[in-house]
Amino acid sequence: xxxxxxxxxxxxxxxxxxNLSKAEIKxxxxxxxxxxxxxxxxxxxxxxxxxxxxxxxxxxxRLGGTIKIAKIIHSVSKxxxxxxxxxxxxxxxxxxxxxxxxxxxxxxxxxDFKKIGLNIKRQLxxxxxxxxxxxxxxxxxxSVIVKKEKLIDSGLDVVIINDNDNYYLGYSITVQxxxxxxxxxxxxxxxxxxxxxxxxxxxxxxxxxxxxxxxxIILDPFCGSGxxxxxxxxxxxxxxxxSDISDRAVRDTENNISWLETKLDLDxxxxxxxxxxVKSLTKSFNDNSIDSIITEPYLGPPHRTTKNVTxxxxxxxxxxxxxxxxxxxxxxxxxxxxxxxDNKESNILEDxxxxxxxxxxxxxxxxxxxIYSRETQRVKREIFKFEKI
Ligand SMILES: C[S@@+](CC[C@H](N)C(=O)[O-])C[C@H]1O[C@@H](n2cnc3c(N)ncnc32)[C@H](O)[C@@H]1O
Numbered sequence: 001x002x003x004x005x006x007x008x009x010x011x012x013x014x015x016x017x018x019n020l021s022k023a024e025i026k027x028x029x030x031x032x033x034x035x036x037x038x039x040x041x042x043x044x045x046x047x048x049x050x051x052x053x054x055x056x057x058x059x060x061x062r063l064g065g066t067i068k069i070a071k072i073i074h075s076v077s078k079x080x081x082x083x084x085x086x087x088x089x090x091x092x093x094x095x096x097x098x099x100x101x102x103x104x105x106x107x108x109x110x111x112d113f114k115k116i117g118l119n120i121k122r123q124l125x126x127x128x129x130x131x132x133x134x135x136x137x138x139x140x141x142x143s144v145i146v147k148k149e150k151l152i153d154s155g156l157d158v159v160i161i162n163d164n165d166n167y168y169l170g171y172s173i174t175v176q177x178x179x180x181x182x183x184x185x186x187x188x189x190x191x192x193x194x195x196x197x198x199x200x201x202x203x204x205x206x207x208x209x210x211x212x213x214x215x216x217i218i219l220d221p222f223c224g225s226g227x228x229x230x231x232x233x234x235x236x237x238x239x240x241x242x243s244d245i246s247d248r249a250v251r252d253t254e255n256n257i258s259w260l261e262t263k264l265d266l267d268x269x270x271x272x273x274x275x276x277x278v279k280s281l282t283k284s285f286n287d288n289s290i291d292s293i294i295t296e297p298y299l300g301p302p303h304r305t306t307k308n309v310t311x312x313x314x315x316x317x318x319x320x321x322x323x324x325x326x327x328x329x330x331x332x333x334x335x336x337x338x339x340x341x342d343n344k345e346s347n348i349l350e351d352x353x354x355x356x357x358x359x360x361x362x363x364x365x366x367x368x369x370x371i372y373s374r375e376t377q378r379v380k381r382e383i384f385k386f387e388k389i
Pocket of ligand 1: 197198199221222223224225226227228243244245246249276277278279295296297298299316
């Protein structure tokens with residue numbers, strides 16, 4: 001079922017790297033020609049007023065960095081929050097057993113809301129309804145709970161966002177397909193933990209950041225086990241190319257793509273995988289033939305001193321960009337990850353620009369980059385967007 005919604009307010013709940021998630025949302029809204037105004041933006045929520053029609057389910061499937069999307073009904077003064085939630089719950093409560101829970105954003109204490117939830121449950125019961133109030137240790141219900149308890153289809157994940165004197169009140173209408181991502185990450189036949197694997201959600205975010213439409217030709221010249229290619233196929237790209245210097249990577253990518261083909265009945269006839277050193281990319285791909293290059297390059301061996309690694313990697317990346325310039329069409333796009341090793345950023349941005357690229361800022365930081373990291377990681381990923389000039 002596709003939910004077509006007209007104008008209205010929607011809240012996007014962001015994953016672990018909120019700036020990256022927001023940049024992805026903006027890029028996809030632009031690609032889909034959605035007009036909107038930004039209303040409220042924090043490290044967990046991006047709330048917009050949509051001025052034309054959107055398909056929320058399609059958006060949710062498209063976005064790698066958005067956990068849930070909620071329809072926001074209105075802004076409610078703090079004293080009237082309980083009665084407004086009650087009205088909403090009463091409206092949604094049918095003859096079947098009704099389950100509801102709260103997801104609180106930018107609200108640190110949920111004790112008051114527990115009381116409100118129990119009060120509402122009692123009132124609904126007094127009205128003759130069969131009701132369960134779903135709680136969790138966290139202030140918000142996870143996508144797993146929302147799905148397991150069927151809160152989207154036959155219950156209610158009440159969304160309450162703190163905004164100074166008021167709350168935004170609404171309810172979740174979609175959640176991320178967490179089991180699909182996990183399956184594509186851990187369930188695929190070929191994994192190469194040693195070379196480092198890109199999480200499928202990040203692969204999707206990178207593709208989305210490129211702003212490339214589905215009819216264009218995309219290339220991942222460090223395809224590894226094929227994560228970017230997998231996600232591009234799922235998004236509906238049908239002209240996808242990949243290459244890698246290693247026999248094993250080419251085999252892994254082919255295996256993973258065939259697995260996806262069988263599992264999801266996808267057409268992979270327009271996917272082309274080649275064994276190719278990136279330094280001579282033009283041996284496998286024609287000049288001016290690629291619209292977008294989206295790639296996570298080799299980020300170095302996991303345990304070695306920073307100094308040697310950095311200069312080796314810099315050379316590899318600059319050689320790559322030389323080749324990218326040849327195979328890309330005019331104004332072609334590159335989404336590229338540079339490693340931040342032990343908090344040291346790469347210093348080759350100017351060199352890349354001197355090879356005939358313009359850096360396109362994806363954030364309001366000086367470098368215009370977006371960071372993807374998990375706390376424990378020694379190597380962080382810094383994501384850049386370039387355009388061939
Ligand atoms: C970090 S992995 C890419 C991960 C990939 N995005 C994935 O999710 O599986 C880096 C890949 O770069 C490849 N590689 C290293 N040097 C290369 C070169 N000179 N040309 C092409 N590929 C190279 C390695 O074989 C490895 O598969």
